[in-house]
Amino acid sequence: MLLELFWAFFQIGAMSIGGGYAALPLIRSQVVDIHGWLTMTEFTDLITIAEMTPGPIAINGATFVGTQISGLAGAVVATAGCVLPSSLIVLTLAWLYNRFRNLTVIQGILSGLRPAVVALIASAGLSILMTALWGSSSPADWLGDFQIIPCLLFAAALAALRKFKLSPIAVMLGCGALGVGLHLCGLM
Amino acid sequence: MKKDFKLYWTLFSSTFFLSAFTFGGGYVIVPLMKKKFSDELHWIEEKEILDLTAIAQSSPGPIAVNAAILIGQRIGGMPGALLSVLGAVLPPLIIISVISSAYAAFRDNAVVSACLKGMQSGVAAVIADVVFGLGGKIVKSKSAFQIGLMIAAFIATWFFGVNVVFIILFCGVLSAAKTLYAGRKGGRDHAA
Incomplete structure (x- = not known):
């Protein structure tokens, strides 16, 4: 059973190029369709949890499925399977x-890749910003419910980072605490 | 750089904390790593972080884990790579193990979601800060080629949803062609 778990997540880790949501269909096919470890409803819950918690979605999925099947050992085995193939590939590329x-x-190639990477980071940041300010990253919803409080929070956080050079983790924790505070005041 | 216990401990604890805060996908860890390892600790150059990100992106597997391996390997060799994988994987492993037993309660808790909502704004600000810094440098380089690539890559991914692997490959091939062409021209000028 553990071996099967390891192998399933080994395949997920080896084939999910592009990270994040690219891995979802692979996880689904292994975990729901092939092995029947999770029902479709449980899989949807998994996505919700993965979105709410830190960490790569494939690792979250590996831990979630592993725990359901055989507790902590399952979680460790599935995570190891998920990480192993990419570790080997990445280390080879690092060597090269x-x-x-x-x-x-x-x-020359690297000087052309750097601007592309900046653009990709910008795009990922923009979609997170959209989700924070509008509750959705789809342009169709932009005119919907724009939320002023997350927008102020964003502006304050950006000022704290750029003007006062606060550490990113302090800024994120502060934003989380402010979110809870505002919620308790009935504002969020 | 001395490879002593302190270095490995800083490497492990930094990756651990950074991984604990990467909400919303792999790219979030890249700005965090840049701030920590390049701006704060000066262990690695900013350019190199971007190179390693391109490698992490083009390989299979989670970007955050790949980026952690690459930076760990760069800083502390093989033991460094192992430690940073461990650091990157442990937070999600612990958090998911804890909440998978009580996820319905966690999901519907209003305080938890207010906290996460607040942190979302913070994450967006951290990324924006880093993008301004990196993008500003590329604009200041006044290289039309680099600025053009940056804009084109952004349009491709944001408006057209082009697969990022294709974007990286395309930019790589284009830059290789440009370098080879410039090299040949330069060589001929030299001969003449």
């Missing part, structure tokens, strides 16, 4: 990077 990064061609 360290060896060849001073070549002119590689330098």
